[in-house]
Amino acid sequence: MAAPNQAAAAAEAVAAELAVSDAGGTGGPNFPEPSLIDCILCDHRHVSTLFAHFEAAAAAKQEHLMQMHAAALIQSIRMHSQAELEVVYPLVEAESSGSTDNAALAARSRQEHAQVESDLLNVLASVGCTLGGPLPLGATATLEAAMRNLQAHLIAHMLEEERTLLPRLAAAHSPEALVLLGKNFEAAKLAMSFLPPAAAAAPAAAGLAAATTPVVGVDTGTAGLEGKAPAPARVDTAEEAPMVM
Numbered sequence: 001m002a003a004p005n006q007a008a009a010a011a012e013a014v015a016a017e018l019a020v021s022d023a024g025g026t027g028g029p030n031f032p033e034p035s036l037i038d039c040i041l042c043d044h045r046h047v048s049t050l051f052a053h054f055e056a057a058a059a060a061k062q063e064h065l066m067q068m069h070a071a072a073l074i075q076s077i078r079m080h081s082q083a084e085l086e087v088v089y090p091l092v093e094a095e096s097s098g099s100t101d102n103a104a105l106a107a108r109s110r111q112e113h114a115q116v117e118s119d120l121l122n123v124l125a126s127v128g129c130t131l132g133g134p135l136p137l138g139a140t141a142t143l144e145a146a147m148r149n150l151q152a153h154l155i156a157h158m159l160e161e162e163r164t165l166l167p168r169l170a171a172a173h174s175p176e177a178l179v180l181l182g183k184n185f186e187a188a189k190l191a192m193s194f195l196p197p198a199a200a201a202a203p204a205a206a207g208l209a210a211a212t213t214p215v216v217g218v219d220t221g222t223a224g225l226e227g228k229a230p231a232p233a234r235v236d237t238a239e240e241a242p243m244v245m
Contacts, residue, residue: 035178036087037166039185043080044158050076051151058144066140070147074120077154081113082192083185089113091181092165095172105164112157119150 034042050073057065092106126139126146173181 033179034182035175036173036181036185037170037178039083039182040080040088040161040166043076044162047073047076047080047154047158051147054147058140058147061140063140066143070123070143073147073150074123077116077120077150079189079192081116083188084109084113086188086191087181087185088165088169091169105168109157109160109165112153112160115153116150116157119146119153122146123150 050069054066054069054073057069089106089110092109123143123146126142169181170178
């Protein structure tokens, strides 16, 4: 076992290395800050990993882990969804002037987004909005089905973004502007609700007409939802470049 003075010296050396590593504010002085493209791709890979964990738990019939991974997916998707609504889609729509292709892409992205929001409500309803507690009799199969439906729609949405939307954004903006947009994207996640908006409740309820457990926590009479944090200050982009086709 190391002597006290040796341990102290080792601790000081580690602290000095960490201080140097943190000098750049991003984990290292030479590491570039993540761009909007980086932030979106990171979220996509994270969600894909969580789906893989859910599938493994479902195959092993581990109900507690299934609910845990479902809850993590709901949180991750909601944060990503909120950021896209506030940063990405308005950006594409603002740049769609004179381009029917961009306008169609923006409209299609919002439609896919609405479908995912509806799927999230179906997942919540499948477990009676009690993720983390014991599943009711027969609810395991319902949760699996709801998650499969969510996964299918979400993967299609992510592929559409990665094949079409992200390349256009990368071509339309400078690296500096994309970094600032990435900061806005991450900031938007701090000002969000963890429940889908009330507008998504109608299609979800229609798809679950036979269910006896209502979806709770959705305020259909207000535009906002409880638990929404104050919006953080946004970072103005360095440029407003037109979308490159």
